[in-house]
Amino acid sequence: MSDDLPDPTDGGAAHRGSAGLTLLAAALGFFVLTLDTQVVTVAMPVIGTELNGDITALQWVVSGYTLMLAALLLSAGALSDRIGASKAFAIGLAAFTVASAACSVAPELGVLVGARFLQGAAGALVLPASLALVRQAYPTAAARARAVAAWTAVGGAAMAAGPLVGGLLTSTLGWRSVFYVNLPIGLVALIALIRGPRSIPRPTPFDLPGQLSATLALAAITYAVIEGSVAALAAFCVVSAVFVIVERRSAHPMVSPRLVRRPAVAVPTATGLALNFAFYGAVFLLALYFEQVRGLSALETGLMFLPMTALITMVNLLSGRLTTRYGPRLPMALGQAVLVGGVCGLLALQHDTPRVVQAAVLLPFGLGAGLAVPALTAALLESVDADRAGLAAGLLNAGRQFGGALGVALFGSLAGGAVVTGLHTGALVAATVLVATTIATLVFVRPRMTAQAPQDEPFARSGVPGSGAGADRPG
Incomplete structure (x- = not known):
């Protein structure tokens, strides 16, 4: 959807309905990402007991998700621009939902950690695309500010309710239910997105060498801390130096x-x-x-x-x-x-x-x-x-x-x-x-x-821990 589309707040009912569905999809995407970080933390001790995992394995269940989210968030906005925000959101949320299903049926901690990595990678695509969708659906600053306030409030509600929801689900239905809950939310968001307009892709530069070196560097330092690996620490130093060199020489650096x-x-x-x-x-x-x-x-x-x-x-x-x-x-x-x-x-x-x-x-x-x-x-x-x-x-x-x-x-x-x-x-x-x-x-x-x-970035003032605001571009 381009920036010259009619303002949903000033147009007819069809435009208002379309914008509302887009906002619903974007808000549900943000909700499920925020909720996931909270419910899983509360379920950690039970997961460790039932899957015979020590504290190191549990660290990877939590850190694997946030590590991929951190590493890929740097360039996820550019990727969203290249393929269009609506397509990026749909791909990311569908992948997140599938990864959640894989988490819920994981027979061992190794499978669960792998699925959590996939969740983080998918979440990195969902987060910036959701904000880009809101920006496109509400072209005027005043309407967009109200829409983003609603988007932020949904994330705040997920943050506040997450521990209680995680504890309730884990105590009554078992730890696997904290991942089951992502499935219906993701499905509703995707259905809402289908009724909205499509985003127009734009030829945005993508810094692949920078992205790869950043991901490897963050993974190496996380592995070094969790596993106490000197080799991983050395790898972090080397790859970090490569990242700095790549970014200095790149015509379109990621950072x-x-x-x-x-x-x-x-x-x-x-x-x-x-x-x-x-x-x-x-x-x-x-x-x-x-x-x-x-x-x-x-x-x-x-x-x-x-x-x-x-x-x-x-x-x-x-x-x-x-x-x-x-x-x-x-x-x-x-x-x-x-x-x-x-x-x-x-x-x-x-x-x-x-x-x-x-x-x-x-x-x-x-x-x-x-x-x-x-x-x-x-x-x-x-x-x-x-x-x-x-x-x-x-x-x-x-x-x-x-x-x-x-x-x-x-x-x-x-x-x-x-x-x-x-x-x-x-x-x-x-x-x-x-x-x-x-x-x-x-x-x-x-x-x-x-x-x-800038009035076009009111969402960046969100104070919800773990929320992302790196995708203020229209897709």
């Missing part, structure tokens, strides 16, 4: 070296990585702590996480107001400081810690992440021109996804067979990283908003 060298871009990206590193690393081990150490059921574990995830969604709105009034530096720094407090609170968790203390430790995670993520996204978009916003947002969200994968890998590796010890050690590492990014925020981020972020 512009000049963009990455700018502190106004590098600091928000590093902050997003650090936040997800601490958040998802801690959540991974907390799920094991609640179920394996404290003996809670999957449903009780989901209820423990519910106040934290609900707080993220509510605080996102407060962060937006603070950013508008005071600029992004205050909520960014404050959010990180609060999250440092939450991470340090993990040191209080022992084998006999009262339930009320366990619940209290989680609240700073929701408050800190909810404050910092929308602000750092706004800071990044303020620092680039409108025609670079898609690239910058893609870089940011790829960094955040990789931070989550690395957090799960490192926290899990530190735990070994001692979950409480791993939580304490991981907390110290995460706190150190967050203190460093907080200092960088105070030094390099502007105290005030000097210009509004």
Whole structure:
């Protein structure tokens, strides 16, 4: 669908209906991707018990998904442009649904990990294409802002409900049901998409050497952390050097070296990585702590996480107001400081810690992440021109996804067979990283908003952890 199509808000009922179906499809795609990250984390301890998997295998079940999402998100927007957003969304969501079915019937952990890799690769195509579809369906800025607000709210609802849904499904129907739930949602989204208009492909450059080297580099460092492999660490260094050389010499680099060298871009990206590193690393081990150490059921574990995830969604709105009034530096720094407090609170968790203390430790995670993520996204978009916003947002969200994968890998590796010890050690590492990014925020981020972020990218202010905003281009 091209940008010169009639505005669905001003046209007839047919246009409004078509736009509504497109928005429904896009929102359901975002919903199922966000829900999947939450429900699977709660089901991890039960999966490990039933499939005889140790903590290393469980790390790959979680990290395999986020690793592929991070690696492929960098160029997924360009691929969506090349083949058209509607086709990219349909292919990605169909593949995600099939991969979910494969997860649900996996007879062993090796098959489950492989299917999770496929889910991540498919999700990387769905996420940017869903946003491109919304942009095409609502050509005017005002209508699009309302549509993207609905899209973001759906992701927030998935984030808040995910732990409870995962716990409820795992406790009543078994862990395989957390993957079954993706099938009907994916099917409804595809049916809605069929009724909408087709996107027009555009000849967008695609940096294949950059994509391959980036994927190999991220896979190597994740493998090195999880498996403790020196060879993988060496491979990461070599492939990373190749990636830098390739991007410097490419006429159409996937990641512009000049963009990455700018502190106004590098600091928000590093902050997003650090936040997800601490958040998802801690959540991974907390799920094991609640179920394996404290003996809670999957449903009780989901209820423990519910106040934290609900707080993220509510605080996102407060962060937006603070950013508008005071600029992004205050909520960014404050959010990180609060999250440092939450991470340090993990040191209080022992084998006999009262339930009320366990619940209290989680609240700073929701408050800190909810404050910092929308602000750092706004800071990044303020620092680039409108025609670079898609690239910058893609870089940011790829960094955040990789931070989550690395957090799960490192926290899990530190735990070994001692979950409480791993939580304490991981907390110290995460706190150190967050203190460093907080200092960088105070030094390099502007105290005030000097210009509004481009009105065509309102979705990039979404504060839902794990959400992507790298595909603001029409497909």
